[in-house]
Structure formats: structure tokens, C-alpha cells
Amino acid sequence: MTQSSAQSSVPFLPFVKPEIDEETIQGVVDVLRSGWITTGPQNQAFEAALSEYCGGRPVRTFNSGTATLEIGLRIAGVGPGDEVITTPASWVSTSNVIYEVGATPVFADIDPLTRNIDLDKLEAAITPRTKAIIPVFLSGLPVDMDRLYAIARQHKLRVIEDAAQAFGASWNGKRIGELGDIVSFSFHANKNLTAIEGGALVLNNEDEAELARKYRLQGITRTGLDGMDCDVLGGKYNLTDVAARVGLGQLKHIERFTLQRRNLAKAYFAGFEGGAAVKLGMGLPHADFANSNWHMFQITLPLEKLTLTRAEFMEQLKERGIGSGVHYPAIHLFTLYRERGFRAGMFPHAERFGATTVTLPLFTLMTEADVARVCHAVNDICTQFAK
Ligand SMILES: Cc1ncc(COP(=O)(O)O)c(C=O)c1O
Numbered sequence: 340m341t342q343s344s345a346q347s348s349v350p351f352l353p354f355v356k357p358e359i360d361e362e363t364i365q366g367v368v369d370v371l372r373s374g375w376i377t378t379g380p381q382n383q384a385f386e387a388a389l390s391e392y393c394g395g396r397p398v399r400t401f402n403s404g405t406a407t408l409e410i411g412l413r414i415a416g417v418g419p420g421d422e423v424i425t426t427p428a429s430w431v432s433t434s435n436v437i438y439e440v441g442a443t444p445v446f447a448d449i450d451p452l453t454r455n456i457d458l459d460k461l462e463a464a465i466t467p468r469t470k471a472i473i474p475v476f477l478s479g480l481p482v483d484m485d486r487l488y489a490i491a492r493q494h495k496l497r498v499i500e501d502a503a504q505a506f507g508a509s510w511n512g513k514r515i516g517e518l519g520d521i522v523s524f525s526f527h528a529n530k531n532l533t534a535i536e537g538g539a540l541v542l543n544n545e546d547e548a549e550l551a552r553k554y555r556l557q558g559i560t561r562t563g564l565d566g567m568d569c570d571v572l573g574g575k576y577n578l579t580d581v582a583a584r585v586g587l588g589q590l591k592h593i594e595r596f597t598l599q600r601r602n603l604a605k606a607y608f609a610g611f612e613g614g615a616a617v618k619l620g621m622g623l624p625h626a627d628f629a630n631s632n633w634h635m636f637q638i639t640l641p642l643e644k645l646t647l648t649r650a651e652f653m654e655q656l657k658e659r660g661i662g663s664g665v666h667y668p669a670i671h672l673f674t675l676y677r678e679r680g681f682r683a684g685m686f687p688h689a690e691r692f693g694a695t696t697v698t699l700p701l702f703t704l705m706t707e708a709d710v711a712r713v714c715h716a717v718n719d720i721c722t723q724f725a726k
Pocket residue numbers: 402403404405406429430432433475501503504525526527536537538
């Protein structure tokens with residue numbers, strides 16, 4: 340009997356699955372029946388609820404966490420001739436948006452412990468052309484925010500926090516979104532708080548919020564139809580009310596979501612402790628249970644000690660009824676970036692992480708027994724395929 344047929348009675352465990360409650364589903368139905376389905380009252384309510392969550396700071400919703408990053412850069416005045424420092428270990432939109440506004444991305448390698456941008460390397464990468472920093476809170480683990488903002492203040496740099504993965508995370512007891520400069524969230528389907536797709540910008544004042552509103556929809560000013568005008572070059576980035584209703588339904592549960600994820604992450608650490616995978620050199624995430632929202636649980640494979648590739652390892656997991664993902668191959672090695680001068684060897688920690696990382700299942704609808712099953716499968720594969 341093959342592995343897969345032996346375990347076919349066990350339901351497949353995906354690496355992520357959103358938890359949407361019945362009230363939210365009914366709320367979406369109500370929106371669909373209401374006669375107003377695009378940006379409207381649900382967005383207003385979502386913005387107000389997000390603002391309250393972020394300590395009263397102004398918030399504007401968008402249709403993605405990519406749009407928020409791009410508009411965040413525009414609001415910070417970043418454009419042609421400017422450099423923006425960021426990490427090569429992220430989803431590629433983090434740096435694509437820098438090109439999008441006509442500026443130049445400058446990468447600083449990651450700290451292999453946290454997998455976030457190494458703040459010493461960030462500081463060393465600052466030049467007279469540096470205008471802003473986009474730190475990414477990978478897996479929802481914030482960077483050292485005190486140090487980050489000390490650097491930003493000293494060098495007079497704007498910060499656009501790529502907190503796409505960090506909704507629900509905190510820094511020394513304060514929520515991400517409550518502190519800092521411009522903060523960008525994503526509500527993509529896989530995020531801890533989803534609106535199916537979507538994003539939000541947390542801003543410093545009403546002037547920035549008004550600019551965000553204009554950039555979000557063709558730059559039009561708020562005047563009535565007779566006096567309609569457009570005074571900045573905006574795009575089409577507004578969030579639908581259906582999406583906003585989903586986000587509102589999720590927001591109610593965010594504290595529980597974060598707590599459950601932290602507990603599942605703890606179960607992973609307990610499940611891997613002393614096992615074959617760790618003994619072979621498998622890497623675990625930074626064990627932060629105070630700040631991180633545990634958006635993902637990412638291991639790194641000791642490929643030099645195994646007879647299979649990462650893809651084959653993931654295939655083995657799949658045969659055991661377990662889904663997995665890769666987040667993320669180092670951005671600077673993508674063709675577009677190589678064509679713009681980036682090369683292998685420039686950011687070795689991000690390259691190694693990108694080549695060896697595997698994201699294991701972590702979502703609120705799974706149980707500690709599921710975690711134990713994943714740990715068992717990982718150890719089993721490592722034992723079976725050890726060199
Ligand atoms: C770190 C990071 N930045 C930016 C984004 C972009 O967000 P979106 O997919 O909502 O455009 C994502 C989403 O995957 C992300 O994980």
C-alpha cells in the first residue's frame with residue numbers, strides 16, 4: 340500500500356484556510372441585496388473600526404496590499420531619483436512598487452535569525468539619495484521598531500511599514516498600526532485578517548488620509564458632480580463593500596486568531612523538539628510569542644543532509660496529506676531584477692532562506708493534533724531521506 344492510499348481517510352490539511360463565520364457570510368448576503376455593493380457604508384465602517392484598532396490614527400482602505408505600498412510611497416513623496424531600502428526576502432510586490440513609482444530599490448540582507456531585514460546592513464546601505472525604508476515583518480514578526488525608528492529619525496527617512504503579514508502583531512505591547520510612520524496592511528485571502536483581497540494604509544494625519552483617498556480613486560476631489568475636479572494622478576484602488584464586510588467580520592475575532600496561532604506555533608516547537616529533523620539541522624522560526632502574530636510557520640530544510648530536493652520534500656508532505664508553500668524565493672534573483680543588475684551572492688542569507696524554506700500549515704481552523712501530524716511527517720521524511 341502506498342503512503343497516500345494508507346492515509347486517504349485523513350482529510351487533506353492545506354497550508355492555509357480562512358475562517359469566515361456565519362454572521363459574516365450573512366452580512367455579505369445582506370450587502371449583495373442592499374443595492375450598494377462597491378465602496379460605500381461598509382467601507383466607512385471598516386475604516387472606522389480599523390482606525391479604532393490603530394489607536395485612532397486615520398486609515399484608508401484599498402483593494403490590495405500592493406496598492407497600499409505604492410500609494411504609501413507616493414504619499415511619502417518618493418519618486419524618480421530616490422532610493423528605497425528594503426529586504427530581498429519578501430513577496431515581490433514589496434520592491435516592485437518601488438520601481439512602480441520610478442524610484443530604485445536597494446536591498447539589505449536579512450538577519451538569518453529573524454529572517455527580517457538586518458538593521459545594521461540597512462544602516463550601511465543608506466546614501467544621500469535614500470528617501471525611505473520599507474521594512475517587512477515576515478510571518479508577522481516585527482523588526483526592532485525602536486532601532487528602526489531611531490535610524491529613520493537620524494537619517495530623516497520616511498518609513499512605509501510593509502505590515503502585509505502583521506495584522507494582529509505588536510511591538511512591546513503596542514499594536515502594529517498604532518505606532519510608526521505609514522503602515523501598510525494586506526487583507527489577501529491568506530492573511531490573518533482577510534477581506535478576500537484588500538489592504539489598508541494607516542496614516543499620520545488627515546492631510547495624508549485625504550491624499551490617500553484621492554490616489555485611491557483617480558485623484559478626484561470631494562466636490563459635487565458640478566464641481567468635480569482631479570488634482571493628482573490617482574488610480575483605481577477602491578475596496579468593494581462586499582470585501583469590507585468580510586474584513587469587518589474578521590476584525591471581531593482578531594485577538595482570538597492571534598492567540599490561537601501563537602498556541603499552534605508553540606505546539607510546533609514542542610512537536611519538533613529533539614526530533615530527527617532538528618537533529619539533521621532543520622531551521623525553525625524565531626520563537627517570539629509576545630510580538631509575532633504567527634502569520635506563517637516556516638522551516639528551513641537541511642538540504643545538504645537530505646537526498647531529496649525541496650520540491651520533492653513538499654511532494655512527500657503532499658503524499659502524507661499535508662499542504663505546504665514557499666515564502667519566498669529571494670527577490671533579487673528574479674529575471675526582472677537580474678536584468679536590473681542584481682546577482683546571486685549579493686544577499687547570501689536571503690538566498691539561502693529563499694532556497695530552503697518551506698511554509699507548514701498554520702491557520703485557526705486546525706488543531707494541535709494536526710500540528711503533531713505535520714511534525715511527525717516532517718521527521719519521518721527527514722529520517723527516510725537522510726544521506
Ligand atoms: C510581505 C507582503 N507585502 C506585500 C503584499 C501584497 O499584498 P497584496 O497581495 O494584498 O497585494 C503581500 C501579500 O502577499 C505580502 O505578503
